[in-house]
Amino acid sequence: MIALVDYRAGNLTSVRKALTALGADFVTPAFADELRHVTAIIVPGVGHFASTAHLDEAWRAAILERVAAGTPLLGICVGMQWLFEGSDEAPDDPGIGLLAGRCVRLRGDTERRVKVPHVGWNALTPPSPAPSTLLAGVAPDSQVYFTHSFAPPVTGDCVAATTHGQPFAAAVERGNVFGVQFHPEKSSDVGLQILRNFLSTVRPAS
Amino acid sequence: MLSKRIIACLDVRDGQVVKGVQFQQLRHAGDPAELARRYNTEGIDEVVVLDITATIEGRRTLARTVHAVAQEIFLPLAVGGGIRTEDDAATVVDAGADKVSLNTAALRDPALITTLAGRYGSQAVIVAIDAKRHGDRFAVYVRSGQTGTGRDAVEWAREAESRGAGEILLTSMDRDGTKAGFDCELTAAVSAAVDIPVIASGGAGTFDHFTDVFTSGRADAALAASIFHYAEHSVADLKRHLRNEGVPVRINW
Numbered sequence: 402m403i404a405l406v407d408y409r410a411g412n413l414t415s416v417r418k419a420l421t422a423l424g425a426d427f428v429t430p431a432f433a434d435e436l437r438h439v440t441a442i443i444v445p446g447v448g449h450f451a452s453t454a455h456l457d458e459a460w461r462a463a464i465l466e467r468v469a470a471g472t473p474l475l476g477i478c479v480g481m482q483w484l485f486e487g488s489d490e491a492p493d494d495p496g497i498g499l500l501a502g503r504c505v506r507l508r509g510d511t512e513r514r515v516k517v518p519h520v521g522w523n524a525l526t527p528p529s530p531a532p533s534t535l536l537a538g539v540a541p542d543s544q545v546y547f548t549h550s551f552a553p554p555v556t557g558d559c560v561a562a563t564t565h566g567q568p569f570a571a572a573v574e575r576g577n578v579f580g581v582q583f584h585p586e587k588s589s590d591v592g593l594q595i596l597r598n599f600l601s602t603v604r605p606a607s
Numbered sequence: 608m609l610s611k612r613i614i615a616c617l618d619v620r621d622g623q624v625v626k627g628v629q630f631q632q633l634r635h636a637g638d639p640a641e642l643a644r645r646y647n648t649e650g651i652d653e654v655v656v657l658d659i660t661a662t663i664e665g666r667r668t669l670a671r672t673v674h675a676v677a678q679e680i681f682l683p684l685a686v687g688g689g690i691r692t693e694d695d696a697a698t699v700v701d702a703g704a705d706k707v708s709l710n711t712a713a714l715r716d717p718a719l720i721t722t723l724a725g726r727y728g729s730q731a732v733i734v735a736i737d738a739k740r741h742g743d744r745f746a747v748y749v750r751s752g753q754t755g756t757g758r759d760a761v762e763w764a765r766e767a768e769s770r771g772a773g774e775i776l777l778t779s780m781d782r783d784g785t786k787a788g789f790d791c792e793l794t795a796a797v798s799a800a801v802d803i804p805v806i807a808s809g810g811a812g813t814f815d816h817f818t819d820v821f822t823s824g825r826a827d828a829a830l831a832a833s834i835f836h837y838a839e840h841s842v843a844d845l846k847r848h849l850r851n852e853g854v855p856v857r858i859n860w
Contacts, residue, residue, distance in 0.1 A: 410728075411731065414677070414703050418678070418703065422681070447728045448727065448728030448730075509802055514825065515609075516802050516803065518729070518730065518804075520803075520804045521609050521611075521652070521804065522609070522610040522652055522857040523608070544857040548773075564608070587682055587705065589647070590681075
């Protein structure tokens, strides 16, 4: 059973629909201690980084405990940004800090017609030929759907970068911690493949 | 590089897709879920369901239609037409819409833009602007293009952005359904005035019209209905054409 963490950052209808289509069993836990019984955790999110403040100390402790025990964790969009140390969008709200770095605002550029927010389909470029769990079976330069103004930095954990005025981390992996800045649930077959790849890391409940 | 989006619009009345010319003379074009499925296969980037029924009965049908379309696609889905209140927006979001498109209601009550942006995020709020040429300016119309507002399209787009809109859906009433090409001057004027993406609508007839609106029109996305519904042209062929013209599009889906 997978936990889809609902912290009131936008609606989860699309993520639910994608997980259902992939045959995944999931719950949206009301309390952090319910995470003890799940085989994977997904932190979705659209909207503002400040809404992650709803993930209080109890949730953070429960998620950190599960991640340390090897449970796969996937952050989507704001949920991915939250995996880092924080975001300039809400400087007073720290991220969970599983990944090093801070999220920054993308810079627009009227001259080069780079608009912020970054909305639409853009390409995933693997920074190195290193093997990636999330991108298995995904052709290089496949396009996925983004909608965001802030983005995480390209660090050693980045398995796919995207450029919009500047390069940023579109997908990250560090052990059992995964994150995608784009919306796999709205990225057609490529997105479903990436979600399927995450689900493939989930071990059945013992 | 960010791709230019091709968006299919389903104008829906009583659960069926219809299409008119300059907002009149409606004809039937098929089942919304079936069309959405076909467009998804062909590589459409996004789908808009626009409800052109105004009755209470029709609104109940809309939620069912949105749900049926949402089941067919894993793509961004926007819904507009007759969304007047936060509750109307919640109904279509709960049915599976990722974005709501406000038109008349946004002009009458601009605070609704901010309310919905606060609840769902700016990325979920589109402000639709129907504009008609008045000399060298562009005037905003509401109520399916029947009523003038005295507002200027460029100025209203700026205000919508400042109130929290995440995108502008800009329809040229002069070109709607004519297949005479997008109004590139209108689109460029609005696109240059705002930082949020502008979706051009009204007038798509040939592949070159799309090239034009993405280059001289500075559009971030282009929306069309009839050019796709009657299978005159496939989305895949359009995208290949655009790629050959040097317009960035999503090809591998």
